[in-house]
Amino acid sequence: MYLADSSLGPLSPNLTELIIGTISFLIVFVVLWRVLLPRIQQTLTERTDQIEGGLQRAEEAQAEAKQTLEQYQAQLADARHEASRLRQEAQEEGARILAELRERGEAERQRLVAVAHEQIDTERAQAIQALRAEMGALAVELAGRVVGESLNEDARQRRVVDRFLEELEAEQVPESAP
Secondary structure, three states, X not given: OEOOOOOOHHHOOEHHHHHHHHHHHHHHHHHHHHHHHHHHXXXXXXXXXXXXXXXXXXXXXXXXXXXXXXXXXXXXXHXXXXXXXXXXXXXXXXXXXXXXXXXXXXXXXXHHHHHHHHHHHHHHHHXXXXXXXXXXXXXXXXXXXHHOOOOOOHHHHHHHHHHHHHHHHHHHHHHHOO
């Protein structure tokens, strides 16, 4: 049976088929609504929970990574600070060692200068003594020629030389005093 009022001709639906189709559709729709829709909603809810859980875990992992990065940066800052402190200590130690070596060098220089002065004074005294002895010998020889007598006795010779040198020194002292 076709709908008589329809102007569609052979394309117009049969009323029984339309009613049976509508009832079948409603039955399938109710079954899907009651059985399939809760399962779909449950699956969607689980997937939403998984996605949200994954996002939450990702946020937690990101927060943990950020905290770890901050810890590493703090450790790096501490290591840099420690390296700076050690470098400063090394510079101070180097300056202290350098100052100590300078002090030792200065002390050694002063010691060497003192030893050199002492050696010079000793050599000067020896040179004066040698010059006195030579001057005494020359004076004895000269006095022997002047007097015309040999002054070979050592004791006598020493007395004459000492007296002569004392007279020379006595003459030099008043001259160098003014």
